[in-house]
Amino acid sequence: MTVLPLGNEAAHDAFAAAMASGVLHHAWLFAGPMGVGKASFARAAALRLLVEGASPGVLPPGFDVPEHDRTRSLINAGSHPDYREMARLPKDADKPGQDLARSISIAQVRALQPMFATTPSMSSRRVVLIDAIDDLERGGANALLKNLEEPPQGTIFLLISHAPGRLLPTIRSRCRLLRFEALGDDAMTSILHERLPKADPAEIAALVGAGEGSPGRALGYAGLDLGALDDALAAIARDGDEGNKRRGALARSLALKAAQPRYEAFLDRVPAFIAAAARTRQGPALRTALDSYDAARSLAASARGLSLDPQGTVFEMAGLVARLAGRG
Secondary structure: OOOOOOOOHHHHHHHHHHHHHOOOOOEEEEEOOOOOOHHHHHHHHHHHHHHHHHOOOOOOOOOOOOOOOHHHHHHHOOOOOOEEEEOOOEOOOOOOOOOEOOOEOHHHHHOOHHHHOOOOOOOOOEEEEEEOHHHEOHHHHHHHHHHHHOOOOOEEEEEEEOOHHHOOHHHHHHOEEEEOOOOOHHHHHHHHHHHOOOOOHHHHHHHHHHHOOOHHHHHHOOOOOHHHHHHHHHHHHHHOOOOOHHHHHHHHHHOOHHHHHHHHHHHHHHHHHHHHHHOOOOHHHHHHHHHHHHHHHHHHHHHHHOOOOHHHHHHHHHHHHHHHHOOO
16 A cells, blocks of 8 residues: 655645546656655655556556555665666765765766666656756756656656756746645644654644644654754743853753754754744844844854854854844
8 A cells, every 4th residue: 555645635636637637747846845745755656657557557546556566566676677766876875875965966867868768668657756856966957858858758757846946947847847835733743643653742842843844854853852942042032141141051052062963953943933933023123033034044054064163153043043032
């Protein structure tokens, strides 16, 4: 049985209807926030497309595929001849998933061409899934565009995008857009309870708020005591932390080597925390919040890109939060 990601049922239904129509566009752009299930759905769709290509009309409508289906087994083993999935590769082949390359390279796109020179092996279809097309370097995007303009026989492209506005307009124009939205709190809570059965309600609530509709983002914060971070930021925003005791304690705790994951979470949370505060403000208070938000985003980016001192960075970012109290 194939389990689709929770939420975005309208997008799932739209793709199912396109499959059932018998006239399926050759290129799809699955666009929406990161972590809302686009790639998970794309993999389920790819599996179903390949199964239907091998055995047309055997399965009932939808996305279900038997657990022991041969196509599923081949895809899981990475050996299906008609399926390719592209993503950023690890810089070190001995450490898959760690320290990934900055982009999907033109060499990866060119590696598809021998496959495109032949007909599909096991059915009338082949599927190429790119997660995410946003990561494709410019040369690779231009190389892929040639395939989108003149699609190889039987090939369906499923392109994942977190920021479709940044893509080449010529790529967007060749694709049918399927839009995915952020999930509601009920769906988020259900997913997090399922994935984190030992988490207490307070942690789930904190993760729902931090995830902002993205289960993937929320799960990335699991186990980091996000509620305590948010409580510290709320206290600083409430009274401005005159004397800097809270800011200093927070900076010292997050500067420890063992606290690196929480430090990374902090860099994400401060701009989001200030943005949420800005939504409740007007006039000069709103301007202060917006300026603090811009400064926090810039500082977080610099902290990562330039490897700034964590203790000093935390102290400075907490100072931006303190401005929300009218001081700091």
